[in-house]
Amino acid sequence: MANAEVIARERLDVGEWELKQQERDWDYRERYIQGDQDLPYAPEGVNAEYRQLQDMSIANWMEIAVKAPTQRLQVDGIKTGRQDTADETVWNEIWQPNRLDSRQAIPFQEMYTHGRGVMSVSANPKNKKTPKIRPESGRRVWLGADAEDPFTHTWAVKIFNVKERRGTSLILPASVQYSSTTRVAFVYDENEWFKYEATGGTSAWKLSSAGKHGLNALPFVGFDYNLNSDGKPRSAIQTLIPQQDALNTIRFNTLLAMQFSAYRQRVFTGYDPVVRDSSGNPIIRMGADGQPLLDSNGLPLPMLNSPGRLGVDRALVFPGAETKVFDLPESNLDNYIKVLSEFLTDFFAIGQIPPQYMLSRMANLSGDALAGAESTLQALVKDLKRSAGESLEQVMRLANRARGESHEDAGSEIIWADTEPRSFAQIVDAIGKLIASGMARKDAWLMLPGATPPAVKQWVDNSDSERQMQDMMINDLEQKLLPS
Known part of the structure; x- marks a missing residue:
């Protein structure tokens, strides 16, 4: 046991370090998916109007890129190796009680967004027939691979925070309490679990309890995608983030053009509106008391000529021989729209998203034409089903172990819903x-x-x-x- 504790403590250090290393990129991708994206570039010192246009230029295409393929992953049944049809017992006693109709989307989306989704399996002491199956956050769970076989996970570390509230001896309002945060870590292997805690704002882990989980297998399953030869998963949407930034920049430039140069501008040069006497001196405006009117700086206000009002039945006449009036043409916004459309097409092509997600590109198409347009997305969905299906089969095998079945169902198979149009x-x-x-x-x-x-x-x-x-x-x- 002492040796197992030493190994568990070493694995905790490794898992904590790995989670810290991936934290920045994980949060960055998650932020982009949720629409909290970097604002397009604008020079320092711009006014509030520019900043509002920056905020309005964000259009979250990343969420479509993730949901378009993952929404097509829907499990309709589970076929065990002992029968040719879907196993209703597994469906009714395992799948449905764990609300996996809706929760199955969580590991699918994290698998596609971050390269790895995670699910955990544990025995249910209240109902042995229904083990607990829960989606886990890849930000808090690290799966450790076998040194000789990088595609097999043999240990796991899960770290999370627990906030505790406690009273105080000080005389304070009844609603005021101090709070403290305890960091909790679990280390799992194929037989045992170890619980560690770090309190008081320190990073020192202390073993608080340990035990056996009884599965004789790691109770976590990774939903890995884009694996390389070292068994490391890769995000499918990382390369789309620069494309998203480019789309936001184009929208920002379009909004700027619409705001400041979308309409014809009339320009006046050489026009002096100040009324002058025969000697060229400004004529000062006088108040009712016969005293000159002053501006905010205490200077006399001159009388001004009105430039007139524009209209189809009016003529503008300006005093002064040097006065000139001309127009600046409006910007051609069609060019901005064309560039945006081309960049958006490239974004969809890279993400393998069919053109019907851009409603302006599809109209009055037959079922065969729609199926042809979906071919690239369906290829992606089939690739995701292969990865997610194997992981779900392992989840079901662990669930059977957790409910006490001795039979190892190596021939189980996931029945996927047909989501082709x-x-x-x-x-x-x-x-x-x-x-x-x-x-x-x-x-x-x-x-x-x-x-x-x-x-x-x-x-x-x-x-x-x-x-x-x-x-x-x-x-x-x-x-x-x-x-x-």
């Missing part, structure tokens, strides 16, 4: 042909949009019941029609 009529026609060719109705109906194992079972039961009723009615009718 097809009309409902096309889907029904294809399913009807499959059933006519001999495919079981239960398997074929799982291909319907939104089909789940419980729903398909209900459909099959209803269909069988209705068929039995029809057979009974036909038999009764035949008996009545037979001659006596």
Whole structure:
């Protein structure tokens, strides 16, 4: 045990260091996904109007880049190696109680955004049949790889903060309390867990408890994407951040052009509005008391000629031989829009996002044309399904261990929802042909949009019941029609 504690303490140091190293990039990507992005460049000392245009220029395309592929990852069922159809028991006792219909999106999005999503599995002492499956934050959990096999994780470190409130002996209002933060760390291996705490603002870890988790396997599963030969995952959206900055800069320049040069500007030169006497001296404005009117600096205010008002039925006449009037043409905003459109097209192409996400690019397309436009996204989705599917299968194996099953289900398989764009009529026609060719109705109906194992079972039961009723009615009718 002492040796295991030493190893756990060393792993804690390594995990803490690794989490610290990735923290800056992790937060940077997360900030961009949430729309908190760097403002376009503007010179120092610009006024509030410029700063408002900077804020308005942010358009969060990064969120679309992440959600477009990950929203297509929807689990419809889990097929175990012991049967050919979806396992309803696993679905009803493991998947649904853990609310994984909605929570499955969390590791998928972190896998795509940061290269790795994480899920944990643990036994449920309140209900042994339903183990706990939880998405974990990749910012707080580090998975340590085997030195000889970088694709296999053998230990994990999870670090988080716990805020505690405590009373004080000082005489203060009842609502005022001091608070303290305790840093908590768990170190896991394939058999044991160790809990460490650091209190009082210090970085010194102290072992507080330890025990066995009983899974005989690491209770964390990594959802890794873009793995290299060293087993290190890479973010799929890191290269899109400069593209997002470029789009924001173009929008900022467009807003500047719209604000200051989108309209024709009339320019006056050589015009002196001051009224002067025959000697060329300004004529001073006088008040009701006969005294000169003064400006804020105490200087006399001269009388001014009105430049006139513009209108189609008016002529502008200015005193002075040097007065000139001319126009500055407006900026051509079409050029800005064209550049923005081209950069946006490049952004979507790099992110493998189909053009229908830009609604102006798609109109009156057939189902076949829409499917062709989606081909690159579907290739990306299939790649993500391969990575996420293997991880989910491992999660289910750990869940079976946590519920006490001794059978190691190496043949389990995830049943993914069909999210390719097809009309409902096309889907029904294809399913009807499959059933006519001999495919079981239960398997074929799982291909319907939104089909789940419980729903398909209900459909099959209803269909069988209705068929039995029809057979009974036909038999009764035949008996009545037979001659006596």
